[in-house]
Amino acid sequence: MQKDKMIAITIHRGSHEIGGSCVELCAGDTRIILDIGMPLVNPDGSAFNMREYKGLSGVELVNKAVLPPVEGLYSWQKPSIDAILISHAHQDHYGLLNYVHPDIPVHMSEGTQKLLGISALFSGAIKPPEKSIFFSWPSQFQIGAFTITPHLVDHSSFSSFAFEIEAEDKRIFYSGDFRTHGYIGKALKILYERVQPGVDALLMEGTMLGRDAAPALSEQKLSEKAAEICKQSDKAILIYQAGQNISRAVSFYKAAKKSRRLFIPDVYTAYVLDELSHCTGGEKLPYPGKSGFDDVRVWYPHRLTNRLNKIDRMDIPYRYQPRKMTKEDMAANLDKMMLFIRPGMEEDLKHIEGLSGSTLIYSLWEGYKSRGRTQQFLDAIKSMGVNIITLHSSGHADIPSLKQMANTLQPKKIIPIHTFNPDNYASLFDYPVEMGTTFSL
Numbered sequence: 001m002q003k004d005k006m007i008a009i010t011i012h013r014g015s016h017e018i019g020g021s022c023v024e025l026c027a028g029d030t031r032i033i034l035d036i037g038m039p040l041v042n043p044d045g046s047a048f049n050m051r052e053y054k055g056l057s058g059v060e061l062v063n064k065a066v067l068p069p070v071e072g073l074y075s076w077q078k079p080s081i082d083a084i085l086i087s088h089a090h091q092d093h094y095g096l097l098n099y100v101h102p103d104i105p106v107h108m109s110e111g112t113q114k115l116l117g118i119s120a121l122f123s124g125a126i127k128p129p130e131k132s133i134f135f136s137w138p139s140q141f142q143i144g145a146f147t148i149t150p151h152l153v154d155h156s157s158f159s160s161f162a163f164e165i166e167a168e169d170k171r172i173f174y175s176g177d178f179r180t181h182g183y184i185g186k187a188l189k190i191l192y193e194r195v196q197p198g199v200d201a202l203l204m205e206g207t208m209l210g211r212d213a214a215p216a217l218s219e220q221k222l223s224e225k226a227a228e229i230c231k232q233s234d235k236a237i238l239i240y241q242a243g244q245n246i247s248r249a250v251s252f253y254k255a256a257k258k259s260r261r262l263f264i265p266d267v268y269t270a271y272v273l274d275e276l277s278h279c280t281g282g283e284k285l286p287y288p289g290k291s292g293f294d295d296v297r298v299w300y301p302h303r304l305t306n307r308l309n310k311i312d313r314m315d316i317p318y319r320y321q322p323r324k325m326t327k328e329d330m331a332a333n334l335d336k337m338m339l340f341i342r343p344g345m346e347e348d349l350k351h352i353e354g355l356s357g358s359t360l361i362y363s364l365w366e367g368y369k370s371r372g373r374t375q376q377f378l379d380a381i382k383s384m385g386v387n388i389i390t391l392h393s394s395g396h397a398d399i400p401s402l403k404q405m406a407n408t409l410q411p412k413k414i415i416p417i418h419t420f421n422p423d424n425y426a427s428l429f430d431y432p433v434e435m436g437t438t439f440s441l
């Protein structure tokens with residue numbers, strides 16, 4: 001008897017929360033996993049902290065629902081998952097990879113792999129898997145019954161991808177995290193030209209649902225606003241942003257250039273920019289020592305150099321030595337500098353003379369401000385006489401962009417994912433919305 005031709009979809013996590021995304025697809029004998037993320041919240045809504053589970057075995061972590069219950073995925077099981085696809089280098093999409101069986105191939109972009117490697121180097125986070133396989137764009141590859149087409153999207157992580165997945169004459173589109181208001185918004189235009197409308201299921205992120213409904217500020221506009229802030233100050237401009245948010249670093253670099261300030265990333269951010277500038281799509285990124293980028297310098301906060309020393313990677317700071325700004329150089333050039341800072345650098349900042357009256361641009365999600373470490377850091381900055389201005393734009397699609405995706409792909413059904421508000425989908429989109437965790441197509 002012929003087997004039923006169908007694709008089974010199981011959302012192990014992410015159907016009604018942001019973070020910890022994990023989707024299983026099964027067609028014929030092939031099973032694949034889309035993202036294997038660390039949760040951001042506990043079931044009661046409080047912030048998730050992996051340290052609370054330190055010392056527990058993998059089996060115990062499955063029992064406690066920290067790890068999704070996927071048979072044949074983990075290192076202590078007989079592997080029966082054919083492959084894992086990672087959409088981008090955010091922890092809530094890859095953070096549980098270290099529990100996965102080492103024989104299972106993991107597909108990701110080269111940029112994602114580089115970012116995983118850099119996180120491992122600087123913070124001891126999980127190393128990229130040995131069996132990483134790069135996909136490029138545009139390209140297509142086969143895993144058993146599935147044909148996968150990765151599509152480049154704009155997001156706050158470099159080299160992020162959505163996946164178009166076909167099997168058994170059905171098509172699924174997994175948006176991953178995306179937006180349209182960044183610098184590579186045109187990637188989405190190309191995607192919409194390539195993907196045939198009428199997909200059988202659209203698994204679409206909805207991070208912004210239930211948050212601010214206003215259209216998002218574009219990176220370009222954000223950069224212009226930052227330039228204005230720079231021009232209005234005759235003291236230092238300090239930047240607090242995610243070190244791996246490359247689009248944001250570019251926005252601030254443009255603002256520094258416009259206001260004739262030196263762009264001074266810390267050695268970690270400098271290394272991120274340098275490494276990614278050698279990946280496809282990163283060729284234009286600024287980093288210290290790059291020819292034609294004399295306005296890019298670097299600084300060496302204590303904790304970072306200590307870390308690099310400890311892991312025997314002092315070659316990294318030495319690489320940028322000719323571009324180094326000392327604290328004395330900074331004190332003499334306060335009105336000409338844009339300096340990247342983050343928690344853990346308070347002591348270094350205290351040794352820069354004349355910092356009082358400077359401005360910190362806080363460029364992260366507002367919600368982090370009330371969290372312990374961030375709050376302490378911002379309080380310490382304030383106590384140095386530094387003013388704090390918030391200037392941020394989300395890495396996620398606003399509502400018009402979500403509608404645009406739905407209207408362009410014309411799905412037979414929309415399945416909410418990466419959202420705290422799946423209930424809001426039905427009223428927003430003109431296509432059937434199906435909620436839940438298991439589906440068959």
Ligand SMILES: [Zn+2]
Pocket residue numbers: 088090093155157177
């Ligand atoms: Zn993300």
